Amino acid sequence: MVTKTEESQVNRLENQVDNGGGGAWEYLCLVRKLKVRRSDKVLKHGLSILNDPKKRSTLGPDEWTLYEQVAVAAMDCHTLDVAKDCIKVLQKKFPESKRVGRLEAMLLEAKGSWAEAEKAYSSLLEENPLDQVIHKRMVAMARAQGNISGAIEWLNKYLEIFMADHDAWRELAEIYASLQMYKQAAFCYEELILSQPTVSLYHLSYADVLYTLGGLENIQTAKKYYSSTVELTGGKNIRALFGICLCSAAIAQLAKGRSKEEKESPELHSLAALALEKDYKQRAPGKLPLLITTLKSLKIS
Template identity: 75%
Template sequence: MVGASEESRLNCLEIQVDNGGGGAWEYLCLVRKLKARRSDKVLKHGLSILNDHRARSKLGGEEWTLYEQVAIAAMDCQRVDIAKDCIAELRKQFPGSMRVGRLEGMLLEVKGAWPEAEKAYQRLLEDNPLDQVIHKRKVAMAKAQGNASVVVEYLRKYLEIFMADHDAWRELAEIYVSLQMYKQAAFCYEELILCQPLVPPYHLAYAEVLYTMGGLENLQTAKMYYASTINLTGGKNTRALYGVCLCIAAINQLSKGRNKEEESSELQTLAAESLVKDYKLRAPVKLPLLTAALRNVKLVS
């Protein structure tokens, strides 16, 4: 995560460089360090250094890092001509480099040459099946083409190798939800909760998937994870509070009131009271709507 002080320093440097105050190389280095997405500025100031032989010669080996940085920025800005020239210089300096091969694949993507890019990435993976960046590029390429089933296939293959990538698990879960493949989405959220048990959004998302799936067992588990979300957020999560109320109402309806748990009844009351209190403070205009909704599921009289 980018710190506020570093972000402030980056902004100050950007203003300085834009106004001719120097420090372009320092700015470009900081952009790289912070992984900031400022492609138009990188392209402008990076080219100014590359086109100045004296300035470029001062960089030593870092010259090639700048070529790569400018190439990526050029692709972001749809300047295929500049990207192509930068990649050609890198290829001459590093023949057979997989890193340059990735850039060539990305350039094919920018051109919309999807089959050629796919073949280029596949060749690179044959040489190094564990290249994480190329696996991610294949996922990104499938997303760019709007092919959800292929995205799922690539993400599943990716996660077989890189099981600790939480972002990939979350992305796969969200795609499964969009495809209404709730059982598969639930599995992804279970993996996330196992890896990061104190992250409230994972508990909440898992509960919502289980509630959507329905059935007494799923509803009971959903209620538990809504409750854990409330606990992890200090009782501040409105969606989780409402989720608890809906789960208990649905459970009571399915069981027709048989074996009603005292604990659930108490939880229901506390959740409903917390919701009413929260709406009184933050959205009093909507309080009648909330009360009507709770009354509709027989959570308030």
């Protein structure tokens, strides 16, 4: 994840280059290092170097890295002729390169030649099953074609190998949730929370999924994760505060006739309600009466 300082540095260099202040190569290196997606700028400033023999000759071996960077940017911008030209140069220099083969497959994908691209990717994966980029391209290609079941299958295959990829777990969780496959989504968020326990978004999303699943046990657990979201965000997450109130009301209804241990304590509900009222007084005083009416309707006794 790019920090604010790094983003500021990219923006400053970009502004400098755009205004003729030089530093195009430094800018391209920084964008590549931080994996920032500025495809239109990379295409423009990368070509300005590649099309100038003097500038290009100063790069040494980095010339080929730039051809690759510009090829990918050109595909992003759907300037496929430029991408094709860059790949041809790389093919001539590295005729047996699997990395160039990956670019060729990406170009097929960009053209919408799905079957040919899949065949090319599959061939490359046979030679190197641990190629992370190709696995991700297969997921992206399935999603681009609307093949959600295929995307799920590829994501699961990918996560069997690269279990520590948080972005992939989150993508899979969001796909499952969109398909109302909430138990599977919950499992993904459990994995995320285990690996990154201080990320409040995962606690909140997990709580949302459990609340949607329903049932006393799930809602009791959802309330705990809404509470942990509030704690991790310093009491500033409005959605989590509402979640606590909703869970408290649902637990009160579901636990009727059960033991004292299973019944709902009003303390956390009251604290969440007070925090919501305080926030609305400061930021949306006109909506405060509606909030108070809503909270009153969530009875827990």
